[in-house]
Amino acid sequence: MSRLDTTDIQGFVLRGYALPFARYLFLNIDDAQRGRHLIGYVTKHVTTGEHWDAGKPDWTLNIAFTHPGLVHLGLPDTSLLTFPVEFFQGMKARGEILNDTGKNAPNNWDPMWRDGRIDLWLAVNSKTKEMLDGRCADLEELVSKTGGTKIAGTQDAGALRIDGQWSTKEHFGYTDGFGNPDYLGVERDTQPGQGKLMPDGTWAPLATGELLLGYADEAGELPVAPVPHLLANNGTFMVYRKLHENVATFRRYLEEKGQLYKGGKEKLASKFIGRWRDGTPVELSPNAPDTQIVKDKQKNVNFTFGNDLNGTRCPIGAHVRRTNPRDAFGFNGRLVNRRRITRRGLPYGSYVPEDQLVRDEDERGIIFMALNASLFRQFEFVQQQWVEYGNDARTGNDKDILLGNHEERDKYTIQGTADWNNPPFVCGGLPHFVELRGGDYFFLPSMTALRMIAAGTVDPR
Amino acid sequence: MADQSGSVYGLTILSPIKQNPSAEVSHSCAIRKVLAGMPRDERSPFAKVSSTHMARLVVMDDVVFVGMPSCEEHLQSQYLIFETNFDGDLDTYLERMVDEIRDEVNAVWQHCWGFPGTDEVSKFKAYMKNCQVTTTFFFADVNDKTVQDTLLALQSQAAVSEFIERNQDKPPAEVQKQFAEFMQKLGNAPPPVPGRPGMGGPARMETKMVWASTMDGRR
């Protein structure tokens, strides 16, 4: 296929920046024309996917829109009506499908998400706090100068600082960031295991259309996209979810169950996710973490479940196995290829070491952001069928232990062997480790589309 | 035999529906009205004919016109489709329909051409067999277990899952004792009810641990 025009694609889509500080500004657009002026100014500074010849920039800027945001910018009806249905409805309205009910229902969300209407997402990532504050102050000034928009709220996020170092861990202590998919045409440090499984056991990149609109997807079709082509091409959809983590509850649950589980606390933690907290894949090393594997790019994502159908190494309901079953369903993994997502999330809130007091109600968690060409077929499917339900994983109604919106009877079974040092173990009385506090669906347009939106020249066929 | 897979029988019946242009409510609408009011859970008539795994009733208004260059054509009558998957043989099933749900059968099938009613079992059976179309291929994922087998298995499964969790950390003698009590209780449990969402079975013991979010993280 022809090479991607990386200068037309927003950088956030093509790479995780790995800059330690981030702030997201959420705007309302009250006046279409002045809103477009703002977009015009901002677009001049948006970070694209172009190659960083001079090394990583000090700061980056990206922009995305909800459907109401596009409405308020005055896009023509034909364009607005050809966006996919789930994007048009927005994440709040899709709550029943996503099982965002009970504790995760919108009435428990942060006021900005519960009551407000978010139109625009501006994301600044930076090397230092000063640069972050500086760039955001510039943006705030721009907003007040252009008028017609206002900042409804902000959200800070950033890498956790643990033992004086930047870490890729999140608050429960798990090392995050493995396993983002490879896509055809997207330049990247490829590791075996990131792509799709081929019949000969090797890994190949996924079709570009699983990430970007305007390209063929894994089913050999073009993903549902708005008209005109120029509005859609090189764009993608993002789901943004603020996931509050009840760290005190998690630590206490792990401690208590860890005393009962024969393998001990760390092994128990590894069985929840399918990776040890240092990142070692349980499938490759079920009995102990292994820094060699974690550091080895040829290994740390390179595993399959075909020889572990009974979950003895990696439990059948473990998080990484639920969200990327690889070959666990047979058929050489073909059922999974259209259900992959690219994650770009970051933790928020300050890290508290394990031996110190921490409270559930403090602001602490993960800003989960995932990119995919089809929210319905990718994120929503994984969330509804694989996280909040378990029929495909053969766990019946039992959900993902950490993310699941648990009900009374839910439990998590860790498969074991006929050995008293490693028996099957059931975790019951599951609390809500994670609670949803807000979010929405966003469209990340290409640079071309941004300029068209800013100039008001979106013209459907 | 194409209608059978293992111990499960796949019956497909197409009953032509009467048409009366002068009636205020057409026969097919009347059938639909009856079906809309029929309960679908354990109060369903098919729960009473308890050898039924799954059953559906569909009013097929017409064939489908898929578009040019295919020819457009239409059926002269609408058909009531009865698709059911049950244990045992056809004669017994039809007899049970007459024995146990004759009112519902009459309410639905009275709108069909040549329906003889349910007063004479042999006539009813002959009518249904007349309306039967042979299944060309029948797939049953589980084809060697009756409805009762499956319901009892599901009941046991739910009970076992709870037993395992509750007795996880107990010493062997205690687990053995609990197991004996458990098997007794399971054996005496009321038989599970077909069609009911949720499990019938031994009452669930309270094992809820409440994790209050205001508790601190001290060990």
Added chain:
Amino acid sequence: MTNINHKTYAMNAITPMKWWKTWIVRLFFLYLGEVTSAQSDLKQLSFIHFARWVIVKRNQFPHITPEQPKESMRYDYLLFFSNFNGTWNEYIDAFSAVLSDGLNIIWRWSEKFPGSVPVTPFKQYIARCQFDTDYYYTAYPYATTNDVKAAHRVKAALNQLEKETAGKSPEEFAQAYLKFLVAVQCDIGETGRAPVGS
């Protein structure tokens, strides 16, 4: 929605076939019936409880009484009835992804069948040919076919455990119980409400 009863979806579809093509479909089904390994993919997908295909030849629509008008159709019709788990989209996506050859052999003789790949025209065709269920009953609404199969395995293991440990010491019981746990450890998921149809 009446097509759905908790975890199971009742799909009905009818497609027209030129009468001289019907025998090919019958032949294929004969093969499928005799060669059970051909059904293995279907069983591995594991989301159908019961499914059937019914060929109604153009002169085989039941004619019960003389008063009933006679049918005079040009096409034969292939009826399809499925009782499956999961959403409509998931079901068709899965079939299109891994069983496209089988689907094609069955349906390519139907008028205007677009092929089971790519998936969108295939879904449009199914939507055209599908007609809704008016009444749907299932004896085990909270159980998928995975749940049913798992339950049978659990029950068998439970009976085995009871038999094996009758009159045994606690230590012997404990050993047998451990083996039992391992035997059922992948089969004790809860059953319950289905995710909302989407």
